[in-house]
Amino acid sequence: MADKNQALLHVCIIGSGPAGYYAAENLAVEDHVRVDIIDKLPTPYGLIRGGVAPDHQSIKGVFRRYEKTALGNTIHFIGNLDVGKDVTLAELRGLYDAVVVAVGAPKDRKLWIPGNDKSGVIGSAAFVGWYNSHPDFADLKLDLDITSVAVIGNGNVAVDVARVLAKTPAEMAVSDLAPYAAEVIHNSPLKDIWILGRRGPLEAKFTPKEVGEMGQLENCVALTSGADLPELTEDQMAGLNLAVRKNLIHLQSFAMNKPDQSKKALHIKFYAMPVEILGDDRVTGIRLEKTRVDENAKCIGTGETFEIECQMVIPCIGYQSIPLDGAPFDDRGGKFVNDEGKIENGLYATGWARRGPTGTIGTNRPDGHEIAAKILKGEKPSGKEGRAGLDALIKDRGLEVVTFQDWKKIEAAEEQAASGDIPRVKFHDIKDLIKATKT
Ligand SMILES: Cc1cc2nc3c(=O)[nH]c(=O)nc-3n(C[C@H](O)[C@H](O)[C@H](O)COP(=O)(O)OP(=O)(O)OC[C@H]3O[C@@H](n4cnc5c(N)ncnc54)[C@H](O)[C@@H]3O)c2cc1C
Structure with a gap:
């Protein structure tokens, strides 16, 4: 835990795919950093869940590493929150000392x-x-x-x-x-x-x-x-x-x-x-x-x-990222304009949002390391509210978000629904996913 007198650095990562988690893992090494990972889906892990082939379960197993990170005391998952729709990038930048765009490249070229x-x-x-x-x-x-x-x-x-x-x-x-x-x-x-x-x-x-x-x-x-x-x-x-x-x-x-x-x-x-x-x-x-x-x-x-x-x-x-209002976008490259991961002071990009849709899961690891190092070096605590401010905004808007503990309930329900060698039967409807968090 951070020294009581040490000011906290609040970082928000948009996107809970490999790139988001590798960045979080490297930020969490510093006790004074608080990391909130937002995803538009009620489920974490990006393409590990929704892209990697269903018969490649050993590859999907990398989620265990991200889960270890997610369970850390200084990291929070906030699912079912679509940035650009439920909250804006500008709002997040007002609440956090640094924002990392890790939204991947979900659109077909x-x-x-x-x-x-x-x-x-x-x-x-x-x-x-x-x-x-x-x-x-x-x-x-x-x-x-x-x-x-x-x-x-x-x-x-x-x-x-x-x-x-x-x-x-x-x-x-x-x-x-x-x-x-x-x-x-x-x-x-x-x-x-x-x-x-x-x-x-x-x-x-x-x-x-x-x-x-x-x-x-x-x-x-x-x-x-x-x-x-x-x-x-x-x-x-x-x-x-x-x-x-x-x-x-x-x-x-x-x-x-x-x-x-x-x-x-x-x-x-x-x-x-x-x-x-x-x-x-x-x-x-x-x-x-x-x-x-x-x-x-x-x-x-x-x-x-x-x-x-x-x-x-x-x-x-190939794929393209989807632009976010307030972040410069390279239409041709289908990714966010950045200089080795830095978009501007307080705003960064990692993973496919930074590089475009190339490389394997592991390619996002050095990316996460580099972005975390840049943030830790370049950003200072500025008294922004971080999570408390986001929670207030979510409450004000009556949004229903999903915590990591909620996700664990979804995961348990999906595993319970499976028989034989099938590892899980996934919910595919947002309503059913949310319902599973209430059990
Ligand atoms: C079909 C397919 C199969 C693949 N198979 C393999 C494989 O077998 N092995 C391998 O090593 N690599 C594989 N890859 C590559 C690997 O999946 C990527 O390198 C990796 O997922 C990129 O990580 P990312 O975090 O940048 O993006 P993603 O994994 O796409 O994560 C982005 C996250 O951001 C969230 N998000 C997007 N927009 C918003 C928003 N507005 N607000 C909030 N959240 C948002 C998404 O929901 C998602 O969870 C595959 C890729 C594809 C497309």
Whole structure:
């Protein structure tokens, strides 16, 4: 606890994802710092809960580290409080010595090609949010009465989406896939899943573990064309970055597979740039232009096009932050304008809100450390009210917020609702989440 005479530094973090918690963890080392972590959802942990694939439970396990931080005496979680709607950034800046924007990048980057507004085109933030019980997307009525889907992008999100669509109920047994999504996915007549990338296998962003998983599916064969894979000598292979080399080894084995080996096929197609989504109101296909990659890794269209039949298109091509009134925003980069995390005195950004949507969970760790160090060095207690002032404002407005203890009740109810190997059955409705805090 702080020395009784030491003034308190009040810090507010907007967003309880990895970036928010890593910043909090590093601020809490100082006894005189009080940290309030706000989230618009009644649940903490950002994309760990609503983004990371439901069958990747070991990755989701990182929440235990954040929980340790959350249970510290000087840190408070305030859920179900939407900054920009329930309270403004200006109000928070009036109450806290420092405010950290850690709101992530929850909006899909749009695929700007003709036909992108047809029914059946759904961005990955929405699609992933839907199968992960995110309250913003749980109500989407997705029609998976389809036989072919085009997943655009060569990153791990595209691979996650393809894998979740390909796996059998048995393969998803140890997952927290939303039950309503499981019903739709597992009753879908889907046969062909296409992962389409503009560049080649050497430029792909997915990681070997995720690529390897595509080769181990029970009911789905991973396919790629040998013609898309570079022919490299042993020395050239040895000279590749390890992850790229491992990817290539997996892809070479997929090139030996045959489409009739399994009920479903996962086609990984490189050098294919989407140019138009086809169909009247609904998607019936996608037109792509063949590309090549030049010596500067630039993707160049060859003018030759081809079409793939599909009834759904899922662009997994990146995300953007949503601007907050009072914080300068870089529209092009889809993130908050900042200088190595500092926006201006008293205002900071961390995680995807700072860097844009790149990097893994662990990439947010040094970010959190750096931001905390900057705040501890640059900000001084100024007699602002901090939590007491925010509590008064919440009471005045009659807002119903969620504490960390409330969240633990939600978590217990979700775990209790699960059976077998399922770790939890998540609530997807804000009303049900709030109701669970009353038990
Ligand atoms: C689909 C997907 C799968 C991924 N899988 C992996 C993986 O397997 N392994 C891995 O290492 N990385 C993975 N990542 C990357 C990882 O999730 C990110 O690096 C990380 O979540 C970014 O942390 P963040 O805190 O910046 O943002 P987020 O995790 O998005 O957290 C932001 C938080 O801010 C809250 N918020 C937003 N707006 C407001 C507001 N106005 N008021 C209050 N709160 C607000 C949100 O509710 C959210 O809780 C994945 C990413 C995606 C999109």
